[in-house]
Amino acid sequence: MTAKEPTITPGLVAEHGLTPDEYTRFKELVGREPTFTELGIVSAMWNEHCSYKSSRLHLRGLPTQAPWVIQGPGENAGIIDIGDGLACVFKMESHNHPSFIEPYQGATTGVGGILRDVFTMGARPVAALNSLRFGAPEHPRTRHLVAGVVAGVGGYGNSFGVPTVAGSVGFHTRYDGNILVNAMAVGIARADGIFYAAAAGVGNPIVYLGSKTGRDGIHGATMASAEFDENSGEKRPTVQVGDPFAEKLLLEACLELMQTGAVIAIQDMGAAGLTCSAVEMGAKGGLGVELDLDAVPCREEGMTAYEMMLSESQERMLMVLDPARQAEAEAIFRKWGLDFAVVGHTTDTQRFVVRHKGEVKADLPIRELGDEAPLYDRPWNEPVPQPVLDPATVAAPVSDLEALERLLGTPDLASKRWVWEQYDHLILGNTVQIPGGDAAIVRIGEGPKGLALTTDVTPRYCEADPVAGGRQAVAETWRNITAVGGKPLAITDNLNFGNPEKPDVMGQFVGCLRGISEACVALDFPIVSGNVSLYNETQGRSILPTPTIGGVGLVADVSVHATLAFKRPGEAILLVGETAGWLGQSVYLREIVGREEGAPPPVDLAVERRNGDFVRGLILDKHASAVHDLSDGGLLVAVAEMAIASGIGATLDAAPAGVPAHAFWFGEDQARYVVTVAQADVAAVTAAAQAAGVPLRRLGATADEAALQIAGEGSISLGRLHARHEAWLPDYMSKPE
Amino acid sequence: MKAAVIIFPGSNRDGDVAQALVQAGASVTKVWHADSSLPAGTDLAVLPGGFSYGDYLRCGAIAARAPVMDAVRSHAAAGRLVLGICNGFQILCESGLLPGVLMRNAGLNFICRRQFLRVERNDTAFTRRYAQGQAIDVAIAHGEGNFVADERTLAQIEGDGRVAFRYADRAGAVTPQANPNGSLNNIAGVYSEKFNVLGLMPHPENLIDDLVGGTDGRGLFESLLAA
Structure with a gap:
């Protein structure tokens, strides 16, 4: 023919x-x-996908350099030096459009493509991660897409033989017509054997x-x-x-x-x-x-x-x-x-x-x-700042413990066990921290070194304030690596946005990049690889701006790391960082009060670094027995997750005067961690925090009784919280179409 | 102990099991599926986990017909030891060395999690380092681990005491709730008639290290070394 x-x-x-x-x-x-x-x-x-014609201009200014960077953006994947003659090769890439059309195959080929990028450079893949965003749970296609994408991610990685060790899953109606499937692969190569x-x-x-x-x-x-x-x-x-x-x-x-x-x-x-x-x-x-x-x-x-x-x-x-x-x-x-x-x-x-x-x-x-x-300098609009929401103007519709129970069963905060149990996360025998923690830890060979790995972004923050949201995405990645005891080294970014020909969307892109850039510089956390996915729109409605950040950190000795589960009753529970009770754009505001509004929490990068360095120090000095970073849902959700993971309860003091209790428990102020230490160490840790200028507050103590108790607010059993936390996703997925 | 770990196209837990064997003190040789013999003096032939030939036909069906499997069958017929884990168990069933078949998990999804097993007997080459009735904490990672056999075969396996491990809870109780995949009688592993061939779905080779979940899997490899 x-x-x-x-x-x-x-x-x-x-x-x-x-x-x-x-x-x-x-x-x-x-x-x-x-x-x-x-x-x-x-x-x-x-085309946009290959030429980056709308984005190239703005990507040029990103911080990509550090003494440990071997290869920045522009190759199949980024490469960093992790010592001992070894290099870590990693990248994240989207497969959004295909996955919406054909979820299983779209997801498998997304995972396959990114694994290939890594081993093309001579690295053997040692871990896979992902970040998934679906439409509202009640949207008629969502269940089908979740089932197909999760089976596809697992189907490829499980058979290929790489552990899928971390990820995130979120739901929002703005992804109804355009889901996000971002896959990341991490490999190890000899530093002198890169192709x-x-x-x-x-x-x-x-x-x-x-x-x-x-x-x-x-x-x-x-x-x-x-x-x-x-x-x-x-x-x-x-x-x-x-x-x-x-x-x-x-x-x-x-x-x-x-x-x-x-x-x-x-x-x-x-x-x-x-x-x-x-x-x-x-x-x-x-x-x-x-x-x-x-x-x-x-x-x-x-x-x-x-x-x-x-x-x-x-x-x-x-x-x-x-x-x-x-x-x-x-x-x-x-x-x-x-x-x-x-x-x-x-x-x-x-x-x-x-x-x-x-x-x-x-x-x-x-x-x-x-x-x-072609290279385009597309017109863009400066995003309109949202007003800061005064927590005093937000009434609490239910008791804090009831709010906690409900929050733990909401789609974004519910346990994602149903998802990650479909991924082989144990193959290769090096997964020191499995999914469900702040960051995964994967031992390198026979150790003692390991990699701390995570993917993060908070799209609703990016929508409300792209610069703050971009900063927050990087800061949270850095924080999650820090919370397991890792030293954050570099990131890969997967920039998912709508139609760049719309000045408002372009404004989100430019703003997020500015925020990402500032955070990378302030935290010494360069971008070494990435991918841009634009035109994530269906019938004129764009997704929430979603610049997913994949972070890699180094754990010098995997036997010295932190996990979020409480370890024993009777230890002091400490809060690291300042709590103003920031309810704007919080999950509490959306899920309990029914409002999606306000400016997102500001990210002070100097404070972020100071508080994080302090917490990492506590882990490496073996003072911290459990550590959890604070993010979606705020303080009480974090404490509950630490309790649920261990079956050990907690007795908490009442919220301090000056902050409405619900804002204290559910506000999403940044640069915060919950840490447990032995009672005997409290004085020393407090003195160290003072010396470092790090705000530290004693919240209460871990308890024998399997319940969460707040002075003056009552108590709730861990069994009830656990059941609520675990039930939502399997229940949702088993409902008939 | 000389162990031969057989590599099929698509094997992916060959490195994991080799590491567990070396840790226990075995010397390990990797053998290519297209070879027609095992190295001289092989004591133990191991069929590792993975997705041989992509599992695109029935799991294990193509691997069961690989050239090296004739050598494995002779090795077994001579009374020497054979261990098949996960895909290796599927291959052993497909090659006629073990009874039964592994069907799709009852819940239809791939499952990767930690799982307790009850050790049914400790008088075999594979389990002498465990106590009878001991609950061991290992890993599972499979989509098709639902052990099925016809009534007569099942009665025979049970009657001969050829069940090696059953899915159990932390206390060693064999309950429907502790069954992750729908296997008949919670069967997680079975022996051949002469107890020299063991196939099991779970992965003891991934539980050999305190830093990575625990060491309950070591007993199996240490038992083999003591054989």
């Missing part, structure tokens, strides 16, 4: 997601009328490895660069299908091949498949690339050059090999039962040439495909 290629019309250009201006620019670059295949290639390279995408040497073979190319996923990246409408279900054919088994084989074959020294450059085929990977390898190496598509292993017959260049079939890699080692490399791939085909070679022409069946289907300047991609 040699169908004549379609003639390029303005309509066809528009279908490829290019504006008339962008097409004119491309035509000038080519110097003639482009071919159909070339139009496909440029649509893949210049990059830049091709080197003229005339070296370009080798295609892994699974065969099919017609799945064509225009996937273009789909991810547009809003959804009521017909989005029709885009199901653009969703790829994941094969974790093939990826596991690809992992083992790649790592084995890398050991031989035969690999000069390697790039996985992710978004826009063969096109993006080949262009990137050539452009980064300052070389040209010539591909012969007749050699590409295909799953289907009669695939055209256009289809092969745009396929997003999964579990594929492109490598530049040392020609002297080609036979050795091929033997390794054959052993693992994977395809191995020489599909081209490097050239010194700086051109990207694609041949198929004796014809030149594309001949483009390689560097310009990336460098000359």
Whole structure:
């Protein structure tokens, strides 16, 4: 079948997601009328997903440097030095659009893609994390999406054989038509054994490895660069299908091949498949690339050059090999039962040439495909600040203990055990802290070092005040790592926003980035990798701005770390940090009072650092027996979680005068932790806090009785709180459709 | 003790079980599925957890027909030891070395959690370091661990005392509530007729370290070393 290629019309250009201006620019670059295949290639390279055309301008200023950063943004994943000759390789990426259309496959390929990014660099994946946002629980599609996404995340990671150790799950009506599936992978490599995408040497073979190319996923990246409408279900054919088994084989074959020294450059085929990977390898190496598509292993017959260049079939890699080692490399791939085909070679022409069946289907300047991609300075509106809500004006509709019980059973605060028990979080035998804590801890090899890992963002804060919300997302990540005793080292960001062509959405993006940037600088917490997902809108309604932050910290000795469960009765419960009773944008305000309003809690980064350093010191000195950071739901929710996790109760003093009791217990002031210490250590810890200028308040003591008691407010049994906390999600998921 | 851990395409707990064996003092060799023999002098053949061949057919069905499985069958027929964990248990059932079959979990979801097991007898090569009736705290991580056998087979397994472990609560009580996947009679592991082949769904190899959950899984590997 040699169908004549379609003639390029303005309509066809528009279908490829290019504006008339962008097409004119491309035509000038080519110097003639482009071919159909070339139009496909440029649509893949210049869409929002691949070119970052709306976001690039604003990403430039982000802090990406630190002495321990080996590789910042721009490669498959970021890399940091963790000592002992080892490097930690990690990145987070979204798979939002596909997951909404086909939740199981969308989620699996999201996990598969990010794992590939990590092992492409020579690292063996040691942990996976995720951050999921769904629509309102009562929305008719939500249950189906939760079931599919969770099964998909688990289905891929479990089979691939990486523990899924942490994550977050949230619900809000603003995600009804556009869920978020952000997946993060973390790997360990030898610092002197890292592989990059830049091709080197003229005339070296370009080798295609892994699974065969099919017609799945064509225009996937273009789909991810547009809003959804009521017909989005029709885009199901653009969703790829994941094969974790093939990826596991690809992992083992790649790592084995890398050991031989035969690999000069390697790039996985992710978004826009063969096109993006080949262009990137050539452009980064300052070389040209010539591909012969007749050699590409295909799953289907009669695939055209256009289809092969745009396929997003999964579990594929492109490598530049040392020609002297080609036979050795091929033997390794054959052993693992994977395809191995020489599909081209490097050239010194700086051109990207694609041949198929004796014809030149594309001949483009390689560097310009990336460098000359459109760059937009989109207009943006300064977000309107929300008024600060005076807690004195918020009446408490129910008693604090009743509010606590209800809060623990709300969708955002309820236990997510139903989710993480579907993820194998124990494989590899190094999960020192399993899901359910502030951050996961994964031991590196036989220890004593470990990684502290978490993903965080509070979208409602970002919506109310993007700068404060961006700051808070980074600060909370830093705090969660600190709360387990880790030293925060670096982050990856996954920026999920609506349509950037709307100045209000662009304003959220710019504001969040400013906040993220400030926090990264203040906390010495650089961004080493990331991903931008825009156009998260359906029928004109955008998601809450959701800049998910994935953080990595180092635990010097995993035998010295903190968990949130109370350890024994009779210990002092201390609150680290200042409590003004900030109810604006709190979960209490939304769930108990029924209002979503006010400015979010401010984040003082200097205080954040001071309080966190103090708490980490308590953990490393072995003074703290339990530690929990305070976030959604505030103080009483945190204390309840510590009690529920241990079965040990607590007796708390009454809230101090000057703050309404419900604001004290449920306010979401930042930079706070609850810590338990032995009674004998209270004086020393108090003196140390004073010396460090850290506010410390004694809240009460852990208790023999399995109940939570507040002086003057009564008592509630842990059994009741536990039941409420655990019931919501399984009950919800088992309801008939 | 010389142990051979067999690697199928898609095995993923091979490293975990190898570590547990080495910790207990075994020397471990990894054997490729396409090999047709086990290393000379192999005392114990281990089929590790994972998703051999992606579990795209029935779990374990393709691996049961791998070249190396003939060698494993001969090894077992000679009375030597075979241990199959999780996917390895599924492969043993599919290859006819153990009775029964592992169906999809009753709750339909994959389950990963800590789980107590009751040790049914401690006079086998796999359990001599445990007490009879002891409740051990190990891990489970499977989607298809629901042990099923026809009535006659089940009666025979029970009559021969070939149940190795049952899902139990912390106190060792075998209750419906403690059954995570719907297995008949809470069966978590079974022996062959000669008690030289053991298949079990749970992962003792992930509970060998105080820092990572506990050490109740060590007993199984230490028992083998004492064999």
